[in-house]
Amino acid sequence: MRLALSLLIFFTQVACVSRAQQIEPLLDRVKPERKPLTRVPVKLEVPVNYYKRDLDNGKRYDHKPRVVVVDEKAGKYEFRWIGFDTKEKIIKYQRLGAIDVLVSAKVRKIENGTYSYTYTVQNLLTSVNRLSGFTVQTFASVTKPIEFDFDNSYIGPMSDLIPGFKEGKWLNYSILSSYRPAITPGSKIELELQSPALPGLVGCKADGGKFGMKGVGEDMPPELEKLSLGTKDWPYGYTIGPVDKLTEMNTGERSEYFLENLPKFVEAGWMAGDTPKIYESILKRGDLSGALEQAKKDLELGFITTEVFHIIEGLSS
């Protein structure tokens, strides 16, 4: 009797849903969880080999450069060496990648066919530093970052000469230490970007702590100076941002774009379990409107995040 009832329910569902959705009850639907940006493992060490320092008459001395870890979790170190005056010199250094950040993004259409991208950048409780910056990749010729506190922030492009920022155009939102309330661990900030380009998959990075150092009256030895990482250890991950090329794509190409990036959506924690299979099934047929219907439902049920939804929404427009 129970078997018969189950079968009846199953056939009723099959009769009422689309073909793609027919397989859904048999799939493992898991609610995804966004993943924090990936931290870059760092170990700062003075090279074993370094040039001894020159004194007059060609004589040299060993200035004994070394790195002292002050607080690994906070990314704080001391660069130490013996100065020309024979006294120990200490420069305090903080790398900017010692921060745990979770990024989520939403998109809404505003006037004149422009999209507003809102990034919620959350400094997680596992961090110890304040959030100092968020940087997002774009592939659009027109982007307009929205000022959030002119006097206590700096928004500008990242140089494409820096490794890790060469592809596309990266926009940096710097949150100065004077910004209030500071984005301390456990708090978050919303940052906005506008562009006429459709949302696609892009990279993002974040950083925390203070970049500048206080000198000690003589040049830091190069073997220590070169340990300073700049942007090299910023945590990185995915988000959505404006991508020009999507506008020019036809339906087939848009479907292909989505399918190509499915593994990255999973990697970012935007969908999980068998959910990608559903979209694979729909989009292999190029059915963007079917995918949008599925996405609306999945967003409501929590089976996909806003990032996936907005990409599909854009692709099906």
Added chain:
Amino acid sequence: MLPNRNVELMVIGSPDTGGHVDSAHSGTRPIGKLAKRSGTTGANGCFYTDYSPSHISGFVTIEARSGNRVGRKGVYVGFPNLTQLLDGTNFRIRGQTTAHPSNHWGSAETTASFPRIADAYKNRYYGASPMPENDKLRVNEISLIAGGKFDLAAPSRGIPIPNWHNLNAVHKYHREGNSLDLRCCSSPGQIPRNRFEELERLALANGATDFLHESNPEHFHLSFNNEPNNISNGQLNPIDTHTPHSYIENAWEGALGRFASQNEWEVWHDRLVLAKSQGPSEFLTEVKLLQKYIFAEYPTQRTKEQFISAVFLSHLFREPTEAETQFWLSYYNNLPPVLPLDRKRQRLIDEFQLTQEFVDRVSAIVDGEVMMPPIPTPSPTP
């Protein structure tokens, strides 16, 4: 060349090259050394030797004479491919001196990145309006045209004019074109303090990997090290790897605080190379003899501690730790008092040469030549 012909070589420096004006320096321009200045051509008609450049960049000529024939070869010592930063729309270069009339040569990254910093700074604080001339950023120094030691004068430290070897030179570094000094705190080029942090972020976004707020005089020191530099791109010997050539140089410096003379160098280079070809124990014996020869000149008036320090520097190229100093002092003090000073010192050296660290240091010496960077295309005239 023909076989079995005598050859004599010499290094000739080229004044006013490498960004240095010689007449505005005190002392003698270092030009590097040859491992051998004379010899006989081999069966193939060639005579081989090594040239070791100094820390000062510039052109040198190696001249070879055999009978009435003379040949010359130019050698460029320095960091190749530095490019010059000129005045930009939003910044000015300054700090040129008689001794170093052109001192804004940097790596491609440095010279491409800094103008972006200046432009971003201008856009932030002046918008579409032009920057007042006095507000434009001022770049003090980057590097000399071919990099190398930037022996800046330091009148406040008793260096009224640059000396090729000066101890108190301000810029011990700035050798590779990756470091840039930016005026911050006096006009023109003054940057209001409430802009400092923003300038840091702006510099970071434009490729700076270091941003140091320096004192005496107050300025910012920026570095651009986003790419591996070319200090050791597979052509140069690793910094702490020694050849007989460099071992001799370091041993002399460590013990006596001076370089080996050309004659000393040639004699001992030949001896070490020959011993090395004969085997490890022969080589170790020869290195010990070298040290003995060097320390024969060690001044008698030096203290025991100074002597121990010199033994470490000469043998291991490092200073002793406090514990090591105490250990060897104790050894020295326990030697029979009747021994004369030179015998005591030699006994200590003999004992020191039994240490594993010394034996390891000697066994790690490799065959090979001191390599030089490739000769670049002619550099633009400053």
